[in-house]
Amino acid sequence: MRTRTGRIFPGVRLTFALAAAAALVSPADSQAQSNEQHINRELEALRTEVEELRRRDEENRGLIESLSRRLEELDARTSAAAATTTVAAPTGGSGSEPMEDPDAAPDAALADLDTEQPTDGAGQAATSKIWSRSIGNTDLRLIDISMDVMFAAGGSTVDDDELGLLQGGAHDPDRNGFTLQQAELSFMGAVDPYFTGEAHIVATANEIELEEAFGTTTALPWGLQLEGGFFFTEFGRINPRHPHQWDWLDQPVVNTRMFGGEGLRSSGVRLSWLMPTSWPSELHLGIQNSGQGEFTRSFLSNEPVGGRPEFDRGVDGPADLLYLARWANGWDLSPTTTSVLGLSGLFGPNSAGEDTRTWVAGLDFLLRWRPTNSFRGWPFVSWQTELMYRAYETEMVTTAEDPDLNEDLPTETLRDWGLYTQTMWGFRHQWEAGLRIEYASGRGDSVDDGDLVTREIDPDRDDRIRLSPLLVYWPSHFSRLRLQYNYDRARHLDGDNAHTVWLGAEIFYGAHPAHSF
Known part of the structure; x- marks a missing residue:
């Protein structure tokens, strides 16, 4: 408020200054709060997605471990079968090495994989993600x-x-x-x-x-x-x-x-x-x-x-x-x-x-x-x-x-x-x-x-x-x-x-x- 001489009292000037500053800061604070809420929602959504990915990653790790064990078993069986074949295989007339079929072992392993699956007591697959059941010579798998x-x-x-x-x-x-x-x-x-x-x-x-x-x-x-x-x-x-x-x-x-x-x-x-x-x-x-x-x-x-x-x-x-x-x-x-x-x-x-x-x-x-x-x-x-x-x-x-x-x-x-x-x-x-x-x-x-x-x-x-x-x-x-x-x-x-x-x-x-x- 101005006096009759046109001057402003110091206290009034300070009040106006604080009010003006509040008016300028308030919208900025409101915008900052809105941005913070939006960021928090995005962070929460990302946390949820990360947890879901971690859960799936654990399932995949269990699947990989199970398949790795199965592969080791098949490798061992294949090696044993190959050794038996080497001992029993006929030799050529000129004293050549035993005649092995180089594709026989992998084919046998694949055939074994197609007909057998590790299961629990109820016939359920041992993995946490893939269900499988053998019916005859067919293996049913579900992902x-x-x-x-x-x-x-x-x-x-x-x-x-x-x-x-x-x-x-x-x-x-x-x-x-x-x-x-x-x-x-x-x-x-x-x-x-x-x-x-x-x-x-x-x-x-x-x-x-x-x-x-x-x-x-x-x-x-x-x-x-x-x-x-x-x-x-x-x-x-x-x-x-x-x-x-x-x-x-x-x-x-x-x-x-x-x-x-x-x-x-x-x-x-x-x-x-x-x-x-x-x-x-x-x-x-x-x-x-x-x-x-x-x-x-x-x-x-x-x-x-x-x-x-x-x-x-x-x-x-x-x-x-x-x-x-x-x-x-x-x-x-x-x-x-x-x-x-x-x-x-x-x-x-x-x-x-x-x-x-x-x-x-x-x-x-x-x-x-x-x-x-x-x-x-x-x-x-x-x-x-x-x-x-x-x-x-x-x-x-x-x-x-x-x-x-x-x-x-x-x-x-x-x-x-x-x-x-x-x-x-x-x-x-x-x-x-x-x-x-x-x-x-x-x-x-x-x-x-x-x-x-x-x-x-x-x-x-x-x-x-x-x-x-x-x-x-x-x-x-x-x-x-x-x-x-x-x-x-x-x-x-x-x-x-x-x-x-x-x-x-x-x-x-x-x-x-x-x-x-």
């Missing part, structure tokens, strides 16, 4: 077991019946209230130096099913790899991946329409070739059964597309199988930016006629940016887009051939297409935000209660638009929380649109395999 549980809760402006039609994926949250999306038990391991195997068993609230079970070669030459068993078809980016590998809580609408709620999977074989190019380039060629019920939606399914009558068809020859071709290429556009471009195609019979076929084509693209100084993967930005087109042939059916029809159905090719485009932004450590936009449409009429009707009343073929913002938080690498909002606009809905909110929780325990890029 990794894991469990993934996905659970969601939410509500919508539409009832459960309409919500179930909007959420067509078998692992989508599909009802007001709570949904157990899946509990997936996975087994993965090395069979021997030439094969690996894995199996995935999925349980929901209503059923337990085998999702995948297949073996993969590891020692073929020329960049080749062969996979055989029951597996997801390598089409696009979403279909080959399990639900816990998706960014969003539900699968895209176009995937549900093309491949059904369970995704396209069947028994067969697939050959992959990592081509000798200067950039990563891989070609996939596959053959699978086309008649796997709900797992082969666009092909020999028990529910033909568009409500058409079902023709009972089997596999009478190579023309009745499902054929896949996929070509994927990756490029590093810069030290921080990578991209992947994929082309996919499917061809096979369908159940809407005695000689009808289906073609499905797809294009997918991924662009990902991550700075060189990122911390544990954050920050990042990714953009992913996938387009699909299907041509589905149908056969003429008359009312005389099918009494359930009210009118004759003409020969027609139903054409359906759709896309999704999504972007994810890892804006800070453990936090992500995303936005997905979808569109699906088609051409050709559907059948409802024996009548030929416009596809706009068919929930599997009408015009669909979906907008889905997403917020993700990772408490650790083994748990995830997601908040998702869906705005759906669909012609088959009574009000043409629906608003839905989902909160999803996921926990993952056991060995965590690397995800495909």
